[in-house]
Amino acid sequence: TASTHASNAEVIAHDVDHVFHSWSAQAKLSPIAIRRGNGCTVEDFEGREYLDLSSMLVNVNIGHQHPRVIEAIQRQAAELATVAPANANPARARAAELILSHAPEGFNKVFFTNGGADANENAIRLARLHTGRDKVLSQYRSYHGNTGAAIVATGDWRRVPNEYATGHVHFFGPYAYRSEFWSSDEQQEGERALQHLERVIQSEGPESIAAILLETIPGTAGIIVPPAAYLPGVRALADKYGIMLILDEVMAGFGRAGEWFAFDAFDVKPDLITFAKGVNSGYVPLGGVVISEEIAAQFDERVFPGGLTYSGHPLACASAVASMEAMADEGIIENAHRVGAEVIGPGLRELAERFEVIGEVRGLGVFWAVEFVADAQTREPISEEFMGQLKNAMLERGALPFTSANRLHFVPPCVITDEEARRGLRTLADALAAVAAG
Numbered sequence: 001t002a003s004t005h006a007s008n009a010e011v012i013a014h015d016v017d018h019v020f021h022s023w024s025a026q027a028k029l030s031p032i033a034i035r036r037g038n039g040c041t042v043e044d045f046e047g048r049e050y051l052d053l054s055s056m057l058v059n060v061n062i063g064h065q066h067p068r069v070i071e072a073i074q075r076q077a078a079e080l081a082t083v084a085p086a087n088a089n090p091a092r093a094r095a096a097e098l099i100l101s102h103a104p105e106g107f108n109k110v111f112f113t114n115g116g117a118d119a120n121e122n123a124i125r126l127a128r129l130h131t132g133r134d135k136v137l138s139q140y141r142s143y144h145g146n147t148g149a150a151i152v153a154t155g156d157w158r159r160v161p162n163e164y165a166t167g168h169v170h171f172f173g174p175y176a177y178r179s180e181f182w183s184s185d186e187q188q189e190g191e192r193a194l195q196h197l198e199r200v201i202q203s204e205g206p207e208s209i210a211a212i213l214l215e216t217i218p219g220t221a222g223i224i225v226p227p228a229a230y231l232p233g234v235r236a237l238a239d240k241y242g243i244m245l246i247l248d249e250v251m252a253g254f255g256r257a258g259e260w261f262a263f264d265a266f267d268v269k270p271d272l273i274t275f276a277k278g279v280n281s282g283y284v285p286l287g288g289v290v291i292s293e294e295i296a297a298q299f300d301e302r303v304f305p306g307g308l309t310y311s312g313h314p315l316a317c318a319s320a321v322a323s324m325e326a327m328a329d330e331g332i333i334e335n336a337h338r339v340g341a342e343v344i345g346p347g348l349r350e351l352a353e354r355f356e357v358i359g360e361v362r363g364l365g366v367f368w369a370v371e372f373v374a375d376a377q378t379r380e381p382i383s384e385e386f387m388g389q390l391k392n393a394m395l396e397r398g399a400l401p402f403t404s405a406n407r408l409h410f411v412p413p414c415v416i417t418d419e420e421a422r423r424g425l426r427t428l429a430d431a432l433a434a435v436a437a438g
């Protein structure tokens with residue numbers, strides 16, 4: 001059994017002996033042992049604290065061990081720890097009602113899943129059944145989950161060894177810093193990305209396309225905030241060609257972008273919304289699809305051919321209710337918005353002035369990417385070796401970083417205080433200085 005008196009080394013050895021890890025070569029694991037957490041801090045088995053600048057896997061939006069969420073799980077567990085999806089339970093209904101209260105007009109139902117991948121699976125299924133069409137368009141720079149269709153909808157390398165589903169077509173979204181369209185500014189990048197998307201739609205045959213699936217702000221791919229006109233432009237194309245627009249809010253939603261839904265920061269309304277992660281900060285696995293009235297009505301008489309044993313699990317739903325209530329009562333979304341605008345954004349931009357290796361800083365809320373380059377002119381991505389050293393330098397200084405390719409994602413919980421954010425920025429500055437000094 002897991003002993004609270006074990007050393008880090010014992011916990012890690014025990015883990016790697018028995019646990020098969022995600023996205024890893026199993027002989028090359030180096031996990032950090034984590035015993036407990038509180039707010040933005042986690043602690044290992046030897047009393048060492050880390051500032052969690054990763055929110056674990058960019059999901060602990062409300063911070064670690066929020067007392068209201070823990071208490072709600074305990075209360076629900078004492079009353080009813082599980083229930084079949086066909087039964088009615090107030091935790092599930094209340095969670096759906098609260099999620100819908102943050103969605104735009106015109107959404108009236110929530111289908112619950114276990115996480116983000118199966119949320120996207122079911123959104124794709126709904127769009128296909130609703131339109132009677134097959135194809136799904138999504139971006140190369142995206143991540144939508146690791147199950148059958150979701151992994152093939154994924155644009156990055158995780159798709160390639162899993163390409164067994166059909167009907168998935170990829171396109172390039174806007175990314176002004178590394179434009180595929182020879183654009184010279186954000187606005188032009190947005191316009192040209194829309195022209196490209198329309199050409200892809202026309203070339204694939206609009207009558208064959210069920211859905212465009214997009215992360216509102218591509219997250220793992222680099223927190224690539226789209227130009228203001230892009231998402232409204234995608235909406236217009238979807239309307240023009242009778243295509244459903246699915247916005248994947250799994251990472252960007254529930255406070256990460258300083259809004260309930262990241263698309264609240266843009267002038268766009270989807271047909272289907274997928275969520276997971278921040279809805280209850282992963283205290284119990286939960287995801288789902290928010291469904292428009294029009295699509296939901298399709299299934300008033302017709303059977304929806306999809307389901308999950310744990311759809312709307314009461315522990316997950318009770319934790320989501322408490323989490324959303326606490327977020328509203330404690331102004332947690334507003335905090336994320338403000339800390340991003342007042343502390344993290346300006347702080348990272350200041351670091352970009354000081355360190356030549358920083359090519360670009362972008363983001364909003366508690367959703368920021370720092371992109372490192374070997375050469376400021378050519379924008380050649382910095383080496384893997386540099387990123388490894390930076391990650392270790394952060395860990396040595398008591399911060400858990402999130403790194404991916406040539407980027408560090410500065411993605412703390414939404415509850416981060418100004419003082420903690422400044423501490424995170426100082427840690428990054430010190431780590432960069434140490435790596436630069438060799």
Ligand code: PLP
Nearest residue numbers: 115116117143144145250251276
């Ligand atoms: N969609 C996005 C945007 C994500 O970031 C992720 C996970 O990182 C997923 C979907 C998949 O979610 P899950 O890992 O809960 O299946």
